[in-house]
Amino acid sequence: LHVGKTMKEDLTVVAKYIKQLYPPEFNVFSIYAELYHNYFASQAKKNAESHLEDKDIYLLLSWVHNFYPKEMRKDPALAMELDKVKLGSLLPSSLSKELEKKYLDSEEVTVKTSLSRCLDKEIQRWKEDKEPEKLNGHFQSELLGIFVIQSIYSGQKRAEDISKAVGEELSRRLLKELPAFLRSYRDAFEDFKEKSKKHTNYKPILIANINNCWNFR
Numbered sequence: 001l002h003v004g005k006t007m008k009e010d011l012t013v014v015a016k017y018i019k020q021l022y023p024p025e026f027n028v029f030s031i032y033a034e035l036y037h038n039y040f041a042s043q044a045k046k047n048a049e050s051h052l053e054d055k056d057i058y059l060l061l062s063w064v065h066n067f068y069p070k071e072m073r074k075d076p077a078l079a080m081e082l083d084k085v086k087l088g089s090l091l092p093s094s095l096s097k098e099l100e101k102k103y104l105d106s107e108e109v110t111v112k113t114s115l116s117r118c119l120d121k122e123i124q125r126w127k128e129d130k131e132p133e134k135l136n137g138h139f140q141s142e143l144l145g146i147f148v149i150q151s152i153y154s155g156q157k158r159a160e161d162i163s164k165a166v167g168e169e170l171s172r173r174l175l176k177e178l179p180a181f182l183r184s185y186r187d188a189f190e191d192f193k194e195k196s197k198k199h200t201n202y203k204p205i206l207i208a209n210i211n212n213c214w215n216f217r
Contacts, residue, residue, distance in 0.1 A: 132208035139208040
C-alpha cells in the first residue's frame with residue numbers, strides 16, 4: 001500500500017511539473033514510471049514467493065488484478081502518460097496463476113467446511129428438539145436457508161473482485177459443492193423424519209425444512 005501510494009503521488013508530480021523541464025526525447029516520465037514499476041514488481045514478486053497467509057494472497061492478487069491496473073494506472077492524472085509506457089503486470093503470469101490456484105483451493109475448502117459445520121449445527125438443533133425460528137411468520141431455518149446461500153454468494157463475490165476469470169473458476173467449483181451439501185442435507189433430514197416422530201417440535205421442524213427448499217432452488 002505504501003509503495004503504491006508513493007508511486008502514484010510521485011508520478012503525478014512528474015507528469016504535472018517535472019516532465020516539461022526536460023526535452024521530450026529524454027522520456028522523463030517513462031523512465032520514472034519504469035523504475036517505480038520495476039521496484040514495485042520486485043517487491044510483489046518477493047512477497048509472492050514467500051509464505052503467505054490466505055488473506056495476504058487475496059490482497060496481493062487484488063493488487064495484481066485490480067488496484068494496480070484499474071485504480072492506479074487508470075487515474076485521470078496518469079492514465080494518458082502510462083498508456084504510452086506499457087508497464088505490464090506486477091507479477092509474472094506463472095506466479096500469478098500459482099497464487100490464484102492457492103487462493104481457489106483455500107476458498108473452496110473454507111466454504112466446504114463452513115457448509116458442513118452449518119449442517120452439523122442444524123442437525124444438533126433437530127436432535128435437541130428446538131423449535132425453529134420464524135421469519136415473516138413462517139417456520140424457517142435461518143442457519144441453513146440464509147447462511148448457506150450467503151456463504152456461497154460471498155465466496156463468489158470475493159473471487160469476482162479479484163478478476164472475472166477467478167470468479168468464474170470458483171463458481172464452477174462451488175457449484176459442485178452445493179449439490180454434495182444438499183445430498184447430505186437431504187439424507188440427514190430423511191433420517192430425522194424416520195427416527196424423530198415423537199419430538200415435540202417434529203411438525204415445525206418439518207415445515208421449516210420444507211420452507212428452506214424454495215430458498216435453495
